[in-house]
Amino acid sequence: xxxxxxxxxxxxxxxxxxxxxxxxxxxxxxxxxxxxxxxxxxxxxxxxxxxxxxxxxxxxxxxxxxxxxxxxxxxxxxxxxxxxxxxxxxxxxxxxxxxxxxxxxxxxxxxxxxxx
Amino acid sequence: xxxxxxxxxxxxxxxxxxxxxxxxxxxxxxxxxxxxxxxxxxxxxxxxxxxxxxxxxxxxxxxxxxxxxxxxxxxxxxxxxxxxxxxxxxxxxxxxxxxxxxxxxxxxxxxxxxx
Numbered sequence: 001x002x003x004x005x006x007x008x009x010x011x012x013x014x015x016x017x018x019x020x021x022x023x024x025x026x027x028x029x030x031x032x033x034x035x036x037x038x039x040x041x042x043x044x045x046x047x048x049x050x051x052x053x054x055x056x057x058x059x060x061x062x063x064x065x066x067x068x069x070x071x072x073x074x075x076x077x078x079x080x081x082x083x084x085x086x087x088x089x090x091x092x093x094x095x096x097x098x099x100x101x102x103x104x105x106x107x108x109x110x111x112x113x114x115x116x
Numbered sequence: 117x118x119x120x121x122x123x124x125x126x127x128x129x130x131x132x133x134x135x136x137x138x139x140x141x142x143x144x145x146x147x148x149x150x151x152x153x154x155x156x157x158x159x160x161x162x163x164x165x166x167x168x169x170x171x172x173x174x175x176x177x178x179x180x181x182x183x184x185x186x187x188x189x190x191x192x193x194x195x196x197x198x199x200x201x202x203x204x205x206x207x208x209x210x211x212x213x214x215x216x217x218x219x220x221x222x223x224x225x226x227x228x229x230x231x
Contacts, residue, residue, distance in 0.1 A: 003160070033219075043207065043221035056218050090161065105219070107153075107161040 001027055004093050004108035012114045018079040021111045025072050025093030031055075032074040033105060034066060037088040046089075049074055078113075086115045118143045120210050122222035129198045130230050136183075137193045137225045139208030145169075147213035150184065150191045155224075156204040164206070167191065169213075198229045 005024045013019050025032050034046040045058040049068035066076045072093075078085055089112075092105035119142045129135035141150070152164040167175045167184050174182050179199075183192045195202055208222040 035219075042223045043209075045218045045220070048218065058218065104163050104166065106163075109160050 004091060004106050006089075006091050006108040006111050008111060009109065010112050010114075012116060013081050014116050015081055015083060017081050018077065019081060019113060021076045021078075021089055021091075021113070023074045023076070023091030023093075023108060025074070025091075026106055029093035029095055029106070030072050031094045031096060031103075032068055032072065033092045033094070034074070034076050035090040035092065036060075037090055037110070038086070043090070046076070081115045083115050086113060088112050118145070118210050118212065118220045120208055120220050120222040122206075122208050122225050124225045125223070126226045126228070128228040128230055129195075131198055131200060133198055134194060134196045135198055135227065137195075137206050137208075137227065139191045139193070139222055141189050141191065141208075141210045141220075143189070143210065143212075145212050149211045149213070150182075151209040151211070151219070152180070152182070152191075152193045153207045153209060153221075154202075154204045155207065156201075159204075161207070165193065195227075200229050200231060203227060203229045 007022045031050045033048040035043050037043045048056045052068045063079045068074045088110045090110045091108045094103045094105045096103040121140045148169045150167045153161050154164045155161040165175050165177045165180050174184050179196045181194045205224045207224045209219045211219045
Protein backbone atom coordinates (compact mmCIF):
# COMPACT_ATOMS: atom_id res chain seq x y z
CA UNK A 1 0.00 0.00 0.00
CA UNK A 2 1.14 3.52 -0.68
CA UNK A 3 1.92 5.55 2.41
CA UNK A 4 0.53 8.88 3.50
CA UNK A 5 1.30 11.58 0.98
CA UNK A 6 1.36 15.30 1.53
CA UNK A 7 1.51 18.08 -1.02
CA UNK A 8 3.24 20.35 -1.49
CA UNK A 9 6.40 19.35 0.34
CA UNK A 10 7.70 22.89 0.60
CA UNK A 11 5.92 26.20 0.54
CA UNK A 12 6.97 29.81 0.96
CA UNK A 13 4.36 32.44 1.70
CA UNK A 14 4.29 35.98 3.00
CA UNK A 15 2.51 37.34 6.03
CA UNK A 16 -1.18 37.88 5.52
CA UNK A 17 -1.56 35.29 2.79
CA UNK A 18 -3.46 32.08 3.15
CA UNK A 19 -2.33 28.57 2.39
CA UNK A 20 -3.90 25.17 1.78
CA UNK A 21 -2.08 21.94 2.46
CA UNK A 22 -3.23 18.55 1.25
CA UNK A 23 -2.99 15.07 2.73
CA UNK A 24 -3.90 11.74 1.16
CA UNK A 25 -4.20 8.94 3.73
CA UNK A 26 -3.35 5.32 3.30
CA UNK A 27 -6.02 3.53 1.32
CA UNK A 28 -8.78 2.36 3.63
CA UNK A 29 -7.89 4.74 6.46
CA UNK A 30 -10.73 7.02 7.40
CA UNK A 31 -9.06 9.12 10.06
CA UNK A 32 -6.71 11.98 9.29
CA UNK A 33 -4.98 14.04 11.95
CA UNK A 34 -2.86 17.14 11.55
CA UNK A 35 0.08 18.23 13.67
CA UNK A 36 2.33 21.28 13.72
CA UNK A 37 6.02 20.74 14.47
CA UNK A 38 8.25 23.67 15.42
CA UNK A 39 11.61 23.81 17.22
CA UNK A 40 10.11 25.88 20.01
CA UNK A 41 6.76 24.21 20.65
CA UNK A 42 7.53 20.72 19.39
CA UNK A 43 4.72 18.59 18.01
CA UNK A 44 1.24 19.93 18.64
CA UNK A 45 -2.08 18.41 17.67
CA UNK A 46 -4.20 20.58 15.38
CA UNK A 47 -7.31 18.53 14.61
CA UNK A 48 -8.61 15.18 13.54
CA UNK A 49 -11.18 14.22 10.92
CA UNK A 50 -13.04 11.00 10.57
CA UNK A 51 -15.67 10.34 7.91
CA UNK A 52 -15.68 14.01 6.89
CA UNK A 53 -16.38 15.19 10.44
CA UNK A 54 -14.00 17.02 12.72
CA UNK A 55 -13.85 14.87 15.84
CA UNK A 56 -11.26 16.68 17.86
CA UNK A 57 -9.42 20.00 17.83
CA UNK A 58 -6.29 21.23 19.52
CA UNK A 59 -5.62 24.63 20.99
CA UNK A 60 -5.07 26.66 17.85
CA UNK A 61 -6.74 29.87 16.68
CA UNK A 62 -9.61 29.84 14.22
CA UNK A 63 -7.22 30.79 11.40
CA UNK A 64 -6.40 27.09 11.27
CA UNK A 65 -9.15 25.06 9.68
CA UNK A 66 -9.52 21.84 7.80
CA UNK A 67 -11.86 19.55 6.02
CA UNK A 68 -12.07 15.99 4.83
CA UNK A 69 -13.55 14.74 1.60
CA UNK A 70 -15.58 11.62 0.94
CA UNK A 71 -12.44 9.81 -0.28
CA UNK A 72 -10.80 10.59 3.10
CA UNK A 73 -8.34 13.05 1.62
CA UNK A 74 -7.94 16.05 3.86
CA UNK A 75 -6.95 19.65 3.47
CA UNK A 76 -5.72 22.09 6.04
CA UNK A 77 -6.06 25.82 5.58
CA UNK A 78 -4.29 28.63 7.38
CA UNK A 79 -5.58 32.12 6.76
CA UNK A 80 -3.85 35.44 7.46
CA UNK A 81 -0.45 33.83 7.87
CA UNK A 82 1.86 34.98 10.65
CA UNK A 83 5.61 34.53 10.96
CA UNK A 84 5.00 32.09 13.81
CA UNK A 85 3.10 29.78 11.49
CA UNK A 86 6.39 28.69 9.93
CA UNK A 87 6.58 25.02 10.73
CA UNK A 88 6.55 21.48 9.48
CA UNK A 89 2.94 20.38 9.16
CA UNK A 90 2.48 16.67 9.54
CA UNK A 91 -0.51 14.64 8.56
CA UNK A 92 -1.21 11.20 9.97
CA UNK A 93 -3.78 8.63 9.03
CA UNK A 94 -5.19 5.73 10.95
CA UNK A 95 -7.78 3.05 10.48
CA UNK A 96 -9.90 4.12 13.41
CA UNK A 97 -10.67 7.49 14.86
CA UNK A 98 -11.16 6.59 18.43
CA UNK A 99 -8.36 5.89 20.82
CA UNK A 100 -10.24 2.76 21.85
CA UNK A 101 -7.80 0.63 19.98
CA UNK A 102 -4.84 2.96 20.38
CA UNK A 103 -4.74 2.65 16.64
CA UNK A 104 -1.41 3.34 15.03
CA UNK A 105 -1.05 6.61 13.23
CA UNK A 106 1.00 6.58 10.04
CA UNK A 107 2.68 9.87 9.32
CA UNK A 108 3.34 11.59 6.03
CA UNK A 109 6.61 13.35 5.16
CA UNK A 110 5.18 16.74 6.05
CA UNK A 111 4.85 20.10 4.37
CA UNK A 112 7.45 22.63 5.37
CA UNK A 113 5.84 26.06 5.40
CA UNK A 114 7.98 29.17 5.58
CA UNK A 115 6.27 32.49 6.20
CA UNK A 116 8.30 35.57 5.27
CA UNK B 117 -4.04 18.48 30.89
CA UNK B 118 -1.66 15.76 29.94
CA UNK B 119 2.04 16.58 29.68
CA UNK B 120 4.89 14.46 28.45
CA UNK B 121 8.46 15.12 29.53
CA UNK B 122 11.61 13.85 27.92
CA UNK B 123 14.47 15.05 30.07
CA UNK B 124 17.31 14.07 27.74
CA UNK B 125 17.53 16.43 24.75
CA UNK B 126 20.47 14.53 23.28
CA UNK B 127 22.09 11.15 23.78
CA UNK B 128 24.72 9.12 22.04
CA UNK B 129 25.63 5.44 22.10
CA UNK B 130 28.23 3.25 20.49
CA UNK B 131 27.10 0.84 17.83
CA UNK B 132 26.04 -2.54 19.29
CA UNK B 133 25.57 -1.12 22.78
CA UNK B 134 22.35 -0.54 24.71
CA UNK B 135 20.76 2.82 25.42
CA UNK B 136 17.71 3.86 27.42
CA UNK B 137 15.63 6.94 26.67
CA UNK B 138 13.51 8.38 29.46
CA UNK B 139 9.95 9.63 29.38
CA UNK B 140 7.59 10.68 32.13
CA UNK B 141 4.03 11.87 31.80
CA UNK B 142 1.39 13.46 33.91
CA UNK B 143 -2.24 12.42 33.74
CA UNK B 144 -5.22 11.72 35.93
CA UNK B 145 -6.57 9.19 33.45
CA UNK B 146 -6.46 5.50 34.21
CA UNK B 147 -6.87 4.23 30.66
CA UNK B 148 -4.53 5.50 27.99
CA UNK B 149 -1.89 4.61 25.44
CA UNK B 150 1.80 5.41 25.26
CA UNK B 151 3.97 5.44 22.17
CA UNK B 152 7.52 5.89 21.06
CA UNK B 153 7.95 7.38 17.60
CA UNK B 154 11.19 7.69 15.64
CA UNK B 155 11.87 10.54 13.24
CA UNK B 156 15.09 9.95 11.24
CA UNK B 157 16.78 12.99 9.70
CA UNK B 158 14.64 14.31 6.84
CA UNK B 159 12.48 11.22 6.92
CA UNK B 160 9.00 10.31 8.03
CA UNK B 161 8.04 9.63 11.59
CA UNK B 162 7.36 5.99 12.29
CA UNK B 163 5.95 4.12 15.26
CA UNK B 164 8.56 2.18 17.21
CA UNK B 165 6.49 0.67 19.98
CA UNK B 166 3.12 1.03 21.71
CA UNK B 167 1.93 0.26 25.25
CA UNK B 168 -1.61 0.02 26.53
CA UNK B 169 -1.86 1.31 30.09
CA UNK B 170 -4.12 -1.54 31.19
CA UNK B 171 -1.48 -4.10 30.25
CA UNK B 172 1.09 -4.82 32.94
CA UNK B 173 3.44 -6.60 30.59
CA UNK B 174 6.04 -4.37 28.97
CA UNK B 175 5.85 -4.15 25.19
CA UNK B 176 8.71 -5.49 23.09
CA UNK B 177 9.46 -5.15 19.38
CA UNK B 178 12.66 -6.90 18.38
CA UNK B 179 15.54 -4.76 19.71
CA UNK B 180 13.16 -2.22 21.24
CA UNK B 181 11.51 -2.66 24.61
CA UNK B 182 9.88 -0.43 27.17
CA UNK B 183 9.88 -0.20 30.93
CA UNK B 184 6.38 0.94 31.81
CA UNK B 185 5.92 2.00 35.42
CA UNK B 186 2.31 3.11 35.70
CA UNK B 187 2.43 4.25 39.30
CA UNK B 188 5.53 6.31 38.64
CA UNK B 189 4.12 7.50 35.29
CA UNK B 190 7.32 6.52 33.57
CA UNK B 191 7.74 5.01 30.11
CA UNK B 192 11.36 4.48 29.07
CA UNK B 193 12.58 3.00 25.80
CA UNK B 194 15.49 0.58 25.68
CA UNK B 195 17.29 0.01 22.42
CA UNK B 196 19.52 -3.05 22.42
CA UNK B 197 22.33 -3.76 19.96
CA UNK B 198 22.14 -0.18 18.64
CA UNK B 199 22.58 0.23 14.91
CA UNK B 200 23.62 3.24 12.84
CA UNK B 201 20.11 3.35 11.41
CA UNK B 202 18.74 4.02 14.88
CA UNK B 203 20.11 7.56 14.69
CA UNK B 204 17.02 9.77 14.89
CA UNK B 205 14.83 11.95 17.04
CA UNK B 206 12.73 9.85 19.38
CA UNK B 207 9.41 11.15 20.62
CA UNK B 208 7.42 9.80 23.50
CA UNK B 209 3.67 10.32 23.11
CA UNK B 210 0.53 9.94 25.21
CA UNK B 211 -3.05 9.46 24.09
CA UNK B 212 -6.12 9.20 26.26
CA UNK B 213 -8.46 6.33 25.67
CA UNK B 214 -11.20 7.24 23.21
CA UNK B 215 -9.79 10.69 22.50
CA UNK B 216 -9.84 10.76 18.74
CA UNK B 217 -6.14 10.63 18.03
CA UNK B 218 -5.20 13.69 20.11
CA UNK B 219 -1.65 12.62 20.89
CA UNK B 220 0.55 14.65 23.21
CA UNK B 221 4.23 14.51 22.40
CA UNK B 222 7.34 15.09 24.45
CA UNK B 223 10.02 17.46 23.19
CA UNK B 224 12.08 14.59 21.82
CA UNK B 225 15.50 13.06 22.38
CA UNK B 226 18.08 13.24 19.62
CA UNK B 227 19.91 9.91 19.59
CA UNK B 228 23.17 9.49 17.73
CA UNK B 229 24.63 6.03 17.22
CA UNK B 230 28.39 6.20 16.73
CA UNK B 231 30.38 3.62 14.75
